Structure formats: structure tokens, C-alpha cells
Amino acid sequence: MVMQAGMFIIGAGECGGRAALALRDLGYDGPVTLVGDEPHLPYERPPLSKEAMTGDAPAIKAIASDEILAERSIRHIHSVQAVAIDRATHSVRLSDGSTLPYDKLLLATGSLPRRLPMPGLGPRCVYLRTFNDALAIRAHLKAGNRVAIIGGGFIGLELAAAARKLGASVTVIEAQPRILMRGVPAEIADIIHQAHEAEGVKILTGQGIAAVADDGTDVRITLAGGSDIVADLAVIGIGAVPVTSLAAEAGLTIDNGIAVDAELRTSDPDIFAAGDCCSFPLAVYGRRVRLEAWRNAQEQGALAARNMLGAGEAHAAVPWFWSDQYGLTLQISGLSDEGRSTVRRDLDDGAFILFHLAEDGRLVAASGIGPGNAVARDIRLAEMLIARRAKPAPEALGSQTVKLKSLLAA
Amino acid sequence: MSDWVEACEAGDIDEEDVMRFDHGGRTFAIYRSPDDEYFATDGLCSHEKVHLADGLVLDDIIECPKHNGRFNYKTGQARGAPVCVNLRTYPVKVDAGKILIQLG
Numbered sequence: 001m002v003m004q005a006g007m008f009i010i011g012a013g014e015c016g017g018r019a020a021l022a023l024r025d026l027g028y029d030g031p032v033t034l035v036g037d038e039p040h041l042p043y044e045r046p047p048l049s050k051e052a053m054t055g056d057a058p059a060i061k062a063i064a065s066d067e068i069l070a071e072r073s074i075r076h077i078h079s080v081q082a083v084a085i086d087r088a089t090h091s092v093r094l095s096d097g098s099t100l101p102y103d104k105l106l107l108a109t110g111s112l113p114r115r116l117p118m119p120g121l122g123p124r125c126v127y128l129r130t131f132n133d134a135l136a137i138r139a140h141l142k143a144g145n146r147v148a149i150i151g152g153g154f155i156g157l158e159l160a161a162a163a164r165k166l167g168a169s170v171t172v173i174e175a176q177p178r179i180l181m182r183g184v185p186a187e188i189a190d191i192i193h194q195a196h197e198a199e200g201v202k203i204l205t206g207q208g209i210a211a212v213a214d215d216g217t218d219v220r221i222t223l224a225g226g227s228d229i230v231a232d233l234a235v236i237g238i239g240a241v242p243v244t245s246l247a248a249e250a251g252l253t254i255d256n257g258i259a260v261d262a263e264l265r266t267s268d269p270d271i272f273a274a275g276d277c278c279s280f281p282l283a284v285y286g287r288r289v290r291l292e293a294w295r296n297a298q299e300q301g302a303l304a305a306r307n308m309l310g311a312g313e314a315h316a317a318v319p320w321f322w323s324d325q326y327g328l329t330l331q332i333s334g335l336s337d338e339g340r341s342t343v344r345r346d347l348d349d350g351a352f353i354l355f356h357l358a359e360d361g362r363l364v365a366a367s368g369i370g371p372g373n374a375v376a377r378d379i380r381l382a383e384m385l386i387a388r389r390a391k392p393a394p395e396a397l398g399s400q401t402v403k404l405k406s407l408l409a410a
Numbered sequence: 411m412s413d414w415v416e417a418c419e420a421g422d423i424d425e426e427d428v429m430r431f432d433h434g435g436r437t438f439a440i441y442r443s444p445d446d447e448y449f450a451t452d453g454l455c456s457h458e459k460v461h462l463a464d465g466l467v468l469d470d471i472i473e474c475p476k477h478n479g480r481f482n483y484k485t486g487q488a489r490g491a492p493v494c495v496n497l498r499t500y501p502v503k504v505d506a507g508k509i510l511i512q513l514g
Contacts, residue, residue: 018491044492063492295478298491322476373464376475380466405426 004030005101007308008092010082010246011108012036014044014294015275017063018301019106019308024072026309032074033100035092037081038130041066046294048134049155050324053141053162060131085250087268104270104308107247107258108301111240111276111292116150122214125234128155140233143167148221148231152179152203154323156237157192161325164199171202171229173221178205182239185336185354187344188369195326240292242277255279257290262314263307264300272308274300283316284386285338285364293321318386320379327371333383334365343397351375355382355398361391378404414503414510420448421507428472428483430463433513438500439463440509441483443470448502449483450511456488456495 007023009016012034020034020042036042043060052058069076081095085105093099113127126137137159141147145168149156152174160170172179180189196203208224212234219234242257253259253267257279264272264280275297279290299317306313320333339356346352351370358364366382368375381404385392388408396402417431423442430453431438437453439462455462455474464475472483479493486497501512 021491302491320478373460373475376464377466380473380475380478 005090005103006031006033007104007106007305008100008102009034009106009108010092011106011110011243011275011277012038012042012076012078013108013110013275013297014042014063015110015297015301015304016106016108017042018298019108019274019305020074020076021064021068021072022302022305023308024074026305028305028309030103032072033077033102034074035077035080035082035094037079037095038132039079040131041069041076041078043131044294045129048131049128049158050162052131052134053138053159054165058131058135058138082246085246085271087250087271090270102270104272106301106304106308107266107271107273107277108275108297108304109243109246109258109273109277110297111242113236114239114241116209116212116236116238118209118212120212120214122219123216124214124219124232125212125236127236128159129240137233137235141166141168145169145233146231147171148173148219148229148234150209150221150234150236151238152176152205153182153237153239154180156235157196157325158323159235159237160196160201161199164196164201169200169202171204171231172196173207173209173223173229174203174205175208176205179203183332183336184330185342185356185367187354188330188367191369192325192328192330195328199326240276242279242290244277247271247273247277255288259288263312264304264315265307272304274304280315282319283314284318284389285335289319289335291319293319295320316387318383320383328369329371329373329375330367330369331375331379332365332367333379334363334386336365336367338364343394345378345398346400347374347378349374353378353382355392355394357394361394363390363392363397381405381408384408413514414512417450417509417511419507420504420509423448423509426467426469428463428465428467430461431511436513437461438511438513439472439483440502440511441467441472443484448504448509450500450502451481451483451486451497455479455481455493456497457493462497 042063084093091101141163147163147168149172211222213220221229247258258273282289322331343355351374353368356365392407423429426444439453441449457479460476466473480489486499
């Protein structure tokens with residue numbers, strides 16, 4: 001009998017971890033191997049910029065415990081990098097010197113923080129991606145400390161909220177004219193901006209950085225306008241780049257990420273890619289995108305698992321993400337820049353939703369903000385309408401007295 | 411058993427919807443199904459302690475408002491990532507237009 005090489009997953013984050021579990025949920029009983037370069041169990045990253053900063057005892061939020069991995073016969077190889085894929089022999093070489101075979105391979109290599117391309121960065125200039133990064137940052141978030149955050153995106157703003165909660169003084173520096181330029185409507189970004197200012201965060205928009213000097217204790221950031229900001233810690237959150245080098249070196253097609261088809265298959269039929277690292281055709285808009293979002297990583301991990309087993313299922317989900325800052329939650333389904341006009345629906349307690357409509361009236365995205373989970377239900381309903389390519393009447397979307405659920409039946 | 415607690419009026423919950431009910435320092439979610447039956451579960455999602463009553467009811471599923479964890483609210487069964495721990499359910503009865511739940 002020929003030994004089965006089995007399913008091999010590179011990247012033990014949300015996507016890889018979910019894929020491994022999904023293979024077992026689907027009844028696959030061959031070998032499942034999950035390789036990751038971190039020392040931890042597969043864990044959820046969203047808490048790193050939130051609860052892991054402010055909670056009493058920071059701990060990973062594991063996707064699967066050691067017991068579950070053992071019970072489900074998932075071999076988790078941690079603290080090891082995959083260094084090369086040999087497509088001809090269907091094998092992966094690891095940084096510990098071993099070479100392991102695969103029948104089907106999933107690349108769930110994720111993304112890494114975009115580096116600030118400047119000289120002068122030192123030990124007090126840090127990025128957030130891993131749990132260990134979070135611990136290092138957390139050590140500096142305390143009363144009396146000054147934290148500079150370079151980049152007014154979600155990671156930076158969530159960290160700003162956490163730092164304020166812990167009593168540090170915070171300055172956010174954003175090169176664009178406003179925070180959250182990418183993917184968040186100005187009307188909603190304004191609410192978040194005001195919330196931060198009300199909590200004492202100093203936000204500087206439209207400010208490029210001319211120089212950074214880090215002497216190991218203080219970081220001096222010189223703005224293009226000439227003024228200096230001195231901080232005990234500078235956290236750089238200026239976006240993420242997909243991890244594609246392994247795929248590129250193996251000769252797979254790269255196009256703003258590892259290029260996959262609707263079934264998440266790369267240019268090699270036995271290799272799949274999913275999550276932050278891949279670009280894929282998003283059916284609902286008919287264009288290729290790459291998403292850096294928790295739910296996408298989770299859903300694509302599960303979809304890749306189904307297709308590795310031959311399901312032949314096309315990706316059909318609508319993008320969705322959320323952010324928590326202070327008592328506010330933002331949720332967006334769809335990509336708001338697809339819209340050409342906007343309808344506003346006001347909810348209770350100051351919460352509201354912006355529905356983004358295409359030129360032909362099709363609902364393409366919905367962005368909501370409010371206290372707690374005030375917008376969650378309607379954003380979820382909007383997501384279902386987007387998936388159906390519905391063209392709801394703008395008056396109905398704008399009126400709080402018309403239940404969104406009733407539009408689904410239409 | 412005398413631990414039936416009055417939670418709300420039957421008409422307080424729309425069909426295929428959910429309402430939060432707090433009692434004795436605990437929080438519950440009470441559901442009215444599309445076929446007009448009532449059910450009750452623990453009120454917080456087993457993933458991250460979020461109030462399920464802010465979530466969406468579709469047929470016999472409640473979706474957590476935060477991360478779309480899904481449960482069958484009739485049985486409490488977790489129905490896929492990120493949730494894996496079932497919800498506890500409680501008996502419900504309708505008596506003279508009132509919803510009563512039996513807290514164990």
C-alpha cells in the first residue's frame with residue numbers, strides 16, 4: 001500500500017488553523033500537517049490590538065487547544081518556517097532541515113506589517129502582527145508614557161484606544177487628509193476621529209514624516225512640516241503586505257498576492273492559497289481583490305479545505321469586517337468604494353448605517369457605526385442583500401420603520 | 411418545580427426574532443420562531459460573551475452579532491466556526507399571554 005502524503009498547510013494562523021479543523025470536520029482521515037513559524041497554538045489575531053492590550057492577563061485566544069489537535073490527529077509543527085516548495089516531487093522543505101511530502105498544499109502564509117521605508121528606526125519603533133509583538137507593545141502602554149502611532153488605520157486606532165485606557169498619552173500621525181482613508185466613508189471616520197479626540201488622543205492628519213531618530217529610549221519623529229514628536233514608543237501601522245515569497249520562488253503566479261481562481265486554486269492545481277496572502281476573484285463585484293480580514297481568513301480556510309477534497313465550490317462570500325474602539329463598534333459589509341451614491345439610515349442611540357448603491361441601484365456595501373452591537377443585525381441583513389445583488393428602494397433603506405428583513409423577502 | 415419566571419409578554423417579540431431578558435444577575439435570550447413557538451437560551455455567545463439578543467434570527471438559527479457564530483436556538487447546538495461550545499437552553503411556556511422560562 002502506498003503511504004498517503006496527505007494535506008499540508010503552511011501558516012498556522014486563523015486561516016490555516018480553520019482549514020485544518022475543517023478537513024477533519026469534512027471527514028478527511030489522511031495526514032493533516034500544519035506548519036507555523038510562531039511558537040504558539042493557532043490563535044485569533046483580532047484581540048491583539050484590543051483585549052490583549054487591556055485585559056488583566058494577556059493570553060492567546062487559541063483556535064484549537066493541544067488536546068483538540070491531538071484528538072483530531074492534526075500534526076502542528078511550530079516555530080518552523082517553510083523554506084521551499086518542490087512542486088515536481090510534491091514536497092516542502094522546512095527550516096529545521098526536514099522535507100515533508102504533500103498531496104495537496106494550502107498556502108495560508110498571511111501578511112506582514114508594511115515597513116516604514118526610512119532610516120533611523122530602532123528598538124522603540126515597533127510593528128504589531130503577532131502575540132509576542134503585542135506583549136512587547138503592552139509593556140509600554142502605561143500612565144506617563146508617550147506613544148506615537150504612525151498610521152491612522154484600524155490597527156493604529158485600536159491601539160490608540162487601548163493605550164488611552166491604560167493611561168498613556170497618544171499621538172496618531174496620518175499622512176492622508178483624514179484617518180481610515182481606505183475603505184471607510186468620511187462620515188464614519190469623522191465619528192471615530194471625534195471619539196479619539198474626546199478621549200484625549202491627538203490626531204495629526206495630512207502629516208508626512210521627514211525623519212525618525214531612535215536612541216533606544218526615545219523616538220524623535222520629525223514631521224514634514226518641521227515640528228517634532230518625542231515618544232517612548234512608536235508603533236507603525238501603515239498597512240500589510242501579503243507573504244508571497246515562497247509561492248513566487250516556486251513559480252506560482254503572483255498578482256497583488258498569490259493569485260488563485262474562484263476555488264482558491266493557484267496556478268498549480270495541487271496548491272491552494274487562502275486568507276490575507278491571496279488575491280481572488282470576488283464574484284459579487286466581478287473583480288480581483290485581496291482582503292486582510294479575520295472572517296475572510298476563516299471562511300477561505302474552510303473553503304480551501306472543501307476544495308482540497310474536491311468540492312469544486314466557488315467563493316461567494318461578501319467581505320465583512322469590524323473594529324471596536326472605546327464603546328463604538330464599526331461594521332462594514334461589502335467594499336464601500338464600489339458605491340456611487342449613499343443612503344443613510346438612522347438607528348437608536350446615535351447609531352447609523354450608510355448604504356452604498358451602484359449606479360444601477362444595486363446595493364454593493366453597507367457601513368455602520370454605533371454603540372455596542374447596535375448596527376450588527378442590519379449590517380448582516382445588508383450583507384445578505386448584497387450577496388443577492390438586490391436593488392432595494394432607497395426610501396425603504398433610509399426609513400427606520402421599514403424592517404430590512406422585509407426587503408429580503410422581496 | 412416553582413422556578414418558572416415571567417420574562418415578557420408574548421407579543422413583545424416579533425416572529426423570527428429575539429429579546430434579551432436579565433434575571434437574578436444572569437442574562438438570557440428568548441426567541442420566537444417563524445412558526446410561532448418560543449425558546450430560551452443563555453444570553454451570551456460562548457465565543458466572546460456577546461449578547462446574542464443583538465444578533466439576527468433566521469429560521470431556527472441565531473447568529474452572534476459580533477463574529478457570526480451560529481447556534482440552533484431550539485437545541486443550543488453550536489453550528490460552525492468560530493463557536494464550538496453549545497448554548498444552554500431553558501424550557502419556555504406561554505401562559506395567558508405571558509412568556510415564562512424555567513431557570514434551572
